Amino acid sequence: MTDPILILCVGVVIVVGGIIGLKLHPFLALLSAALVVALLTPTASLEQFYISKGSTAADAIKLAHKSIGERIATEFGNTCAKIGILIAMAAIIGKSMLDSGSAEKIVRAMLKLTGVKKAPIGFILSSFFLTIPVFVDTVLFLMMPLAKAMSIRLGNKNYLMLVLTVIAGAVMANSFVPPSPGPLFLVGALNVPIGLMMVCGTLLGLCTITVGYFYAIWANKKWSIPLRDAPDARLEDIALIANKDDKELPPLGLALLPAVFPLVTICIRSAVEAFAAPKVPLTGSPFLNTLIDVVLFFGDKNIALFAGAVFALLVLLRQKKTMKSGLTAFVQTALLSGGGIILITAAGGSFGGMLQQTGISGRIADMTKDYQMALIPLAFFITAVVRTAQGSATVALITASGILAGMAQNANLGFNPVYLCLAIGAGAKLVPWMNDAGFWIMCKTSNLTEREALKTIAPMQTIMGLAGLILTMIAAQLFPMI
Numbered sequence: 001m002t003d004p005i006l007i008l009c010v011g012v013v014i015v016v017g018g019i020i021g022l023k024l025h026p027f028l029a030l031l032s033a034a035l036v037v038a039l040l041t042p043t044a045s046l047e048q049f050y051i052s053k054g055s056t057a058a059d060a061i062k063l064a065h066k067s068i069g070e071r072i073a074t075e076f077g078n079t080c081a082k083i084g085i086l087i088a089m090a091a092i093i094g095k096s097m098l099d100s101g102s103a104e105k106i107v108r109a110m111l112k113l114t115g116v117k118k119a120p121i122g123f124i125l126s127s128f129f130l131t132i133p134v135f136v137d138t139v140l141f142l143m144m145p146l147a148k149a150m151s152i153r154l155g156n157k158n159y160l161m162l163v164l165t166v167i168a169g170a171v172m173a174n175s176f177v178p179p180s181p182g183p184l185f186l187v188g189a190l191n192v193p194i195g196l197m198m199v200c201g202t203l204l205g206l207c208t209i210t211v212g213y214f215y216a217i218w219a220n221k222k223w224s225i226p227l228r229d230a231p232d233a234r235l236e237d238i239a240l241i242a243n244k245d246d247k248e249l250p251p252l253g254l255a256l257l258p259a260v261f262p263l264v265t266i267c268i269r270s271a272v273e274a275f276a277a278p279k280v281p282l283t284g285s286p287f288l289n290t291l292i293d294v295v296l297f298f299g300d301k302n303i304a305l306f307a308g309a310v311f312a313l314l315v316l317l318r319q320k321k322t323m324k325s326g327l328t329a330f331v332q333t334a335l336l337s338g339g340g341i342i343l344i345t346a347a348g349g350s351f352g353g354m355l356q357q358t359g360i361s362g363r364i365a366d367m368t369k370d371y372q373m374a375l376i377p378l379a380f381f382i383t384a385v386v387r388t389a390q391g392s393a394t395v396a397l398i399t400a401s402g403i404l405a406g407m408a409q410n411a412n413l414g415f416n417p418v419y420l421c422l423a424i425g426a427g428a429k430l431v432p433w434m435n436d437a438g439f440w441i442m443c444k445t446s447n448l449t450e451r452e453a454l455k456t457i458a459p460m461q462t463i464m465g466l467a468g469l470i471l472t473m474i475a476a477q478l479f480p481m482i
Helices: 004-021 028-038 043-052 059-065 068-100 100-112 117-132 136-153 159-176 181-189 194-222 235-242 253-274 286-296 301-319 319-359 359-368 375-390 393-410 418-427 437-446 450-478
Strands: none
Touching: 004 028, 004 319, 004 450, 028 068, 028 319, 043 059, 043 319, 043 437, 068 100, 068 136, 068 253, 068 301, 068 319, 068 418, 068 437, 100 136, 117 136, 117 159, 117 194, 117 253, 117 359, 136 159, 136 437, 159 194, 159 418, 159 437, 181 194, 181 301, 181 359, 181 393, 181 418, 194 418, 194 450, 253 286, 253 301, 286 301, 286 319, 286 437, 375 393, 375 418, 375 450, 393 418, 418 450, 437 450
């Protein structure tokens, strides 16, 4: 069994069967699937994979002969490097904001702006625009505590709707609007002006999250999923804070600080990296350049979240002056919750990494290279299949753009290549499941079970992706921009 498609099927059976059928902990099911996939992957496929990543033939042979355990551990560590500190700090921020009353204060301020009935609209728009400059995982970590506080505020109702609106806004901005990493890569690969992608991506994103909003309303009526107790967010504690007088809560500025500081500094760093020339001073003033360097230092996502955690703890201590002796226990409780998410997410990264090493992306590219279909749906189809197969939206984007860049150059498109970028971004939403690290972050931060996430989050993203394809095709026909 050397065909990547067959190996993928085996991995799917192990993960889904293990978690849903055998009730295995996701960490064990994902690592088991990663092990079996690695065992089934031939050495020749590994060598080809490493060569495709830029290794020399000699280095590829060495890498391909690493032990299976080392390869799994390497992918596990790579995922931890990307999300480990973020999740740990976000866990501290989330618990601190809930316990200090910061989340409740923000929810009350949002309710004054939107009203109770329109609160989900506030959530979906907030998560969409926040995700444009900030990593989607960071926005999910910061918004989910607010969704929990809002649900309590609404009488423990509509929790699923709030969760889905947060996710809908975040994932669509992550696919369509630079300087999010995926769209930023696409504009370079397909030679599309970044400003045009930002405008078109924002318009399409707002349309698709509208679809997601109506799905969230429907799903909330169909499935009654309550806000559950969690070690770091007990319902009775959230309810107690929800009933506090406004004077007992922190000022709005302090309540926002743990979330706003990371978001603002990350936004500034993202803007500078996207638009400023490297190693060129931004101003003629040494003082201003030094100030900008300080802001850019704190704009690193790991440092920004660490600073946010420090601010969150300071606000907590301000509100609970008697808590200083118990701060260690408080942080430990938060980190226990975050640690479980890190392990599951990293195991998902290992599984996805082992799938990539089978050559699944290249296999799908070969299957579709002579597929005579219009380029826009073809772009969507290739991206969706690769994303569903191996879990990584980034790998799916890279694979599709690599295939379609050549087609776009050799074909008379009849429309602006920005529409190919949008179709690829839409295809990257299909279909999130257990081989996607983001799936586990959504599950664990929202306290949805895997089964609940598969029947709510996965269909919503699929529907929004399909809506994105349809709208892109209509726009390319009506407004070709050539």
